[in-house]
Amino acid sequence: MSGHSKWSTIKHKKAALDAKRGKVFTKIIKELMVAAKTGGSDTDSNPRLRQAISTAKASNMPNDTMTRAIQKGAGELEGVNYEETSYEGYGPGGVAIMMDIMTDNKNRTVAEIRHLMSKYGGNLGENGSVSWMFEKLGQITLSDNSNEEKAFNHALEFGANDFNVIDNTFVIAASPSETVNIAEVMADKGYEVISSTVEMVPKNMMKVSGDQVKKLISLLNLLEEHDDIQNIYSNVEFDEADL
Numbered sequence: 001m002s003g004h005s006k007w008s009t010i011k012h013k014k015a016a017l018d019a020k021r022g023k024v025f026t027k028i029i030k031e032l033m034v035a036a037k038t039g040g041s042d043t044d045s046n047p048r049l050r051q052a053i054s055t056a057k058a059s060n061m062p063n064d065t066m067t068r069a070i071q072k073g074a075g076e077l078e079g080v081n082y083e084e085t086s087y088e089g090y091g092p093g094g095v096a097i098m099m100d101i102m103t104d105n106k107n108r109t110v111a112e113i114r115h116l117m118s119k120y121g122g123n124l125g126e127n128g129s130v131s132w133m134f135e136k137l138g139q140i141t142l143s144d145n146s147n148e149e150k151a152f153n154h155a156l157e158f159g160a161n162d163f164n165v166i167d168n169t170f171v172i173a174a175s176p177s178e179t180v181n182i183a184e185v186m187a188d189k190g191y192e193v194i195s196s197t198v199e200m201v202p203k204n205m206m207k208v209s210g211d212q213v214k215k216l217i218s219l220l221n222l223l224e225e226h227d228d229i230q231n232i233y234s235n236v237e238f239d240e241a242d243l
Helices: 002-021 023-039 047-058 063-073 106-119 148-157 176-188 211-225
Strands: 083-090 096-103 123-125 134-143 162-166 169-174 193-202 229-234
Touching: 023 047, 023 063, 023 096, 023 229, 047 063, 047 176, 047 193, 083 106, 096 106, 096 211, 106 123, 106 211, 134 176, 148 162, 148 169, 148 176, 169 176, 176 193, 193 229, 211 229
Parallel strands: none
Antiparallel strands: 083 096, 083 123, 096 229, 134 169, 134 193, 162 169
């Protein structure tokens, strides 16, 4: 988990900056819409929507914003028709990169992402080319304003797979199907849930060196900023001096 934790730390810092630009809300709104479109607006029968709502609440999204997004996705209000897909490939130094996509124009999106990958020494691959290097896991982040041992014991009691302290936060790993349940129970117990997501976690990490470090950081930042990329995952392990 150490390498993934370092990249998670970067993503959390980036998320805080993106929140000021409204990017986090935009991505969550897309997820709410697609979750409602594919599984309906009833959270009892749509676990993906429950997870999206949990993420929205952790990001302090207003209830009316959530409601409108769900209604648009379910067809109760007029809205943009987003399609979801995933792209994967290699960055500089052979680092594996996976991306969750939501777009209203797949041809435009894939062309833009292929251009970015190529510009910085990477390339898009076929589906399955790097996904085998990752596993899907829930990631629940709590503020560290609680007792660590108590939080650790509660997390394990409620079904967590792992528990780490990262950059002044508690990060709980869980199976995807249990993520939203654990987040809700921890919140009910009084813990401050900063985020609750399901991510592709790398099984093994790899390092890059020299000019490849700068190229890779630039590429990952630009991919993170792309409006159609919901999430990006990589198996890179940076040294502290690189960041």
